[in-house]
Amino acid sequence: MSDRRSQILDAAAVLIAEHGFTSTSVDDVIKAAKLSGKSHFYHYFKSKDELGYEVLNRQFERFSERGLAVLREPMIDPLERLNLFIDSVVALQAESGGRRGSPFGNLAAELADAHEGFRVRIEAVFERWASQIRSLLWEARPQLQDDVDAVRLSRFIIAALEGAVLMTRVKRDMAVLEGIAFDLKRFIAMHGRDALVVPVVRTFE
């Protein structure tokens, strides 16, 4: 992969993270990546959409290496890894003061309805993410209660984090994310075999 291509993808990633995909014009990308003009850009990418797809791919790869990686650390207790992962999400958002948001969630909300090509790719991202959490939960099985539903729990974790990051961005306040991260850890701990249980969903007559 050529140097120039990476440069373009990096520049585009920043712009898209800051302003969204639709609001980022090809000319903006050209300026940010210091290209000579449109033809220079279209020498590397066949369309703006293709650029977007590749940026999304890269974002997930980065996230997989830098964030999700801890989920696979074999020397650490699985449930502890999950806590560390949640902490890493908080830390990542802290870098931008909670202003950046999730590169996946942002695109999802922006394009899920309008652009099928993006929708399926974002769906795949969430699925791969969920799948890594499921593996971890499977590994943590001996420490978990028998009736833990890994599919449901993995989705819950992702939804809570995505929602938290979104609210944090709107309120411009990291405390929102920190609080939710704290509660999310408690919710996970509640599934431990040693957690003295927990009522099933209560019914009020």
Added chain:
Amino acid sequence: MSDRRSQILDAAAVLIAEHGFTSTSVDDVIKAAKLSGKSHFYHYFKSKDELGYEVLNRQFERFSERGLAVLREPMIDPLERLNLFIDSVVALQAESGGRRGSPFGNLAAELADAHEGFRVRIEAVFERWASQIRSLLWEARPQLQDDVDAVRLSRFIIAALEGAVLMTRVKRDMAVLEGIAFDLKRFIAMHGRDALVVPVVRTFE
């Protein structure tokens, strides 16, 4: 408030819910509301942004009457009201097969960075929403553990729902929302005075 104005706001609400604010053009709104032309539209609204603000306002009012209302029902047990509210969110999404998403979360993700005017208005929406949940939690105080943090819990509930709705929209699968709603209810139940329970966040060696 004139009839025509409402008509325009309703049409715009649908379009914005379907395609987002940016992707909804004034001409689209004109066509959907069967106006005669641009001047007809600008007779009622001074700009597209103003239209957007009013639509957002209306969406929250509707949500407050139709969704949040149950939180205030004085004859029902407070915690049960919370469960009913969560069910109503699920039911509302079910109407569109989970495709609609949250009118607030969608706008938030689309415009939080790009458009300060919307950002502050969306922030206000989340705040009003959280405040209603906080009131309910205060009312439910006798049934809750003493250390329940209403601010934190109310944010958690909103974040989980917003994240759930977003993921559901991406996956086009109501089961996602249903599962998360189920877990969310369990999490809330965990704060009950009668819940035996529950480890504080675990520390590993």
Added chain:
DNA sequence: ATATAATAGGACCGTACGGTCCTAAAAGCA
């Protein structure tokens, strides 16, 4: 009856955008 607001419809403007095309100079490689 008269003023005001609502409806109708079209011309127009400036700007931005994604994308194409064309020419030509450097750079890299065989």
Added chain:
DNA sequence: TGCTTTTAGGACCGTACGGTCCTATTATAT
């Protein structure tokens, strides 16, 4: 040396968009 890729830069096109302006006609309320 030649051939291909990369860089450079500009002209151009069609379309879409938010917004303004202008002219009329029809309702509505005072």
